[in-house]
Amino acid sequence: MTRHVIGKVSEILPGEKKVVDIDGRSIGVYNVNGNFCAILNRCPHQGGPLCLGRTAGFLRTDRPGGVYEYTRKGEIVRCPWHGWEFDVQTGQSWVSPDNVRVRSYEAGVTAPDAVDAEVDPKTGYVKGPFTAETYPVYVKQLDVVVELP
Numbered sequence: 001m002t003r004h005v006i007g008k009v010s011e012i013l014p015g016e017k018k019v020v021d022i023d024g025r026s027i028g029v030y031n032v033n034g035n036f037c038a039i040l041n042r043c044p045h046q047g048g049p050l051c052l053g054r055t056a057g058f059l060r061t062d063r064p065g066g067v068y069e070y071t072r073k074g075e076i077v078r079c080p081w082h083g084w085e086f087d088v089q090t091g092q093s094w095v096s097p098d099n100v101r102v103r104s105y106e107a108g109v110t111a112p113d114a115v116d117a118e119v120d121p122k123t124g125y126v127k128g129p130f131t132a133e134t135y136p137v138y139v140k141q142l143d144v145v146v147e148l149p
Contacts, residue, residue, distance in 0.1 A: 038107040048081035
């Protein structure tokens with residue numbers, strides 16, 4: 001499994017999404033109350049751009065005329081072409097739950113430079129992408145000497 005860094009946490013605030021291209025696939029990455037999830041940006045119904053659809057929740061009541069409750073805010077995306085609904089965390093369809101599903105992907109937050117990073121065996125730390133310029137240092141009698149090129 002290959003990991004791809006698609007941006008910083010601050011770029012996708014809770015309730016928002018970011019559509020990215022990864023290896024030729026258009027994928028929508030959603031922040032649902034701090035939980036990141038990703039789905040394929042293609043509706044399985046007729047191939048519409050699923051992640052361009054409205055993200056909402058469900059309106060529930062126990063009986064007609066009863067008290068309404070808005071649940072699962074930001075967890076359901078509606079295809080802009082025909083209104084088919086999918087759970088952004090699982091890809092589950094709410095139109096035909098037994099037969100239709102959009103592909104979902106594992107998504108999450110990682111520390112900077114931790115994706116496919118090299119771990120220093122001596123310290124256990126992840127090596128960063130930058131290297132500071134170093135110079136040779138040696139001790140000559142009681143003097144510490146830095147050698148510059």
